[in-house]
Amino acid sequence: MSASPAGVPSTQAIPTGWRRRVDPRPGLQRVVASSMAIVQIVVAATGAFVFAHFVLGHPAPLLAATVTVGSLGLVRDARPRQVAETVLGMLVGIVVAELLYLIAGTGWWQIALALGVTLIVARFLSAQPGFAIAAAIQSLIVMVIPSPVPWVRLIDGIVGGVAALVVTALIPRSPVKTEVRDAERLFAAFDGSMAALTQALRRGDRFRAERGLEKARAVTPVVDDWRSSLDSGRAVARISPFLRRQRSELQRHERIRRSMDLAVRNLRVVARRVVYLCDDGMPRPVVADLLGEIARAAGIVASSLDDISFEPAAREAVLAVAARLDPRTIVPEASLGEQNLVAGLRPLVVDLLTATGMPHADARLAVPRI
Structure with missing residues (x-):
């Protein structure tokens, strides 16, 4: 069984026959979610x-x-x-x-x-x-x-x-638990698209690049789900005396959500450029490594949802990539399309930096001027 870069098996057993028809787990999950x-x-x-x-x-x-x-x-x-x-x-x-x-x-x-x-x-x-x-x-x-x-x-x-x-x-419904579950789905979908695009650049595989683009486009409904559950949780927290302590945490998650909403939009731009680059079938390991580092940094941002102490580590991980995003130095002899791809990573990295709590103006200054 092969494994994806995120550590998730790329193939898995699919239940068939009577086990699929009588599996009680989906029903139990619905009951727990609606308890x-x-x-x-x-x-x-x-x-x-x-x-x-x-x-x-x-x-x-x-x-x-x-x-x-x-x-x-x-x-x-x-x-x-x-x-x-x-x-x-x-x-x-x-x-x-x-x-x-x-x-x-x-x-x-x-x-x-x-x-x-x-x-x-x-x-x-x-x-x-x-x-x-x-x-x-x-x-x-x-x-x-x-x-x-x-x-x-x-x-x-x-x-x-x-x-x-x-x-x-x-008797409020658990707003943080619900919206964090939606946030985790968003980051998992984001990581899945980044993993496909990274492999496409590493192998020069247009088919895999198109698959990464499809995954990037499919993230939008997940973003909408997170927005809905987060808005609902913040509205309930404003009137519930039992959720007073969660208000600041929900506000912090709203800041991350806004940044990730922009990051997902920029991911689609990056994905389209990767599809264009992979037309010639040539591997591009340098840019693939950049994309892989960004994906790992985004994973640390996801960890900061449950534990705010991860935010400094996430910020440092993104800054380490941001400081190198100068197309003239990182891929000096590359084609114009490859340099445009590196340039397209810059706003994506800025969005991830704001997700870690960095002001937008400081995040823009973190990437080299071109």
Whole structure:
């Protein structure tokens, strides 16, 4: 079995037959990943139902529970603003349906009318499709299961929405753990692309260079996942008293994310130049070594996510490469394309330096003037 430069096997066993069909591990992983969300939903829905039933005296506060379940959900983005928008959409559906129920009663055509009006109003109020769907579901519940007491279900919906927001703050999902997992996926994808490009330059292999370009392009969705989970975590940390200590760590990770977002864009530029260079099939070990050093330095930046003490080592590793990125000296007799490739590595290295906490102006001064 061969191994990639990152130490990950390039081939591995793939389960087939009955083992693939009954493997419980993916399901268990989903349960573990959603465990805190499940706790949030159970606590919020139960608490809202208990309050509406035993404190307010509502006989069957169905909407108090359904609003909490629908607003929290199992999605990655559980930021308070997102939860509040979903709650607002549900309340819009309840209000519209209650008004139409008082005016026209219930029946098949009243249900159709309530659903149509709710969707129109919700789409007017918000550009998010989920907002309109949440409103429509609650509107249907109000029309199909009428209540003899007007507006009691609106109160239930408000109780459910407040419970969802309170639980978001008091039983927060683990923001750092989630976003670090996304960050690790980003750095792994970044390393995979760099490894393919390094091997392509070392062998003069255009096919491998194109594979590296494909991997570089595939990193973009991973960057978006990290941005989403990090934004969600920072939003929850701002309102949760239990996440106060994590706010500075999340802010530091946001700085790394912004830098890596730019680094990924520059990686695609580098990858396209590598594909162009490998057209002639000539190996370029000097530039390959440069790319390999940058990849190893990026690995140290990844280690600094969990341990800030790695940042100085990561900065020194990137600086060691940055100081040599002068195309006129490192590849003096090379072609124009090879010198352009070295020049293209300069902004990538600047991005990695800012990821280690170096100010952008100082990072730019770290590379030689050309």
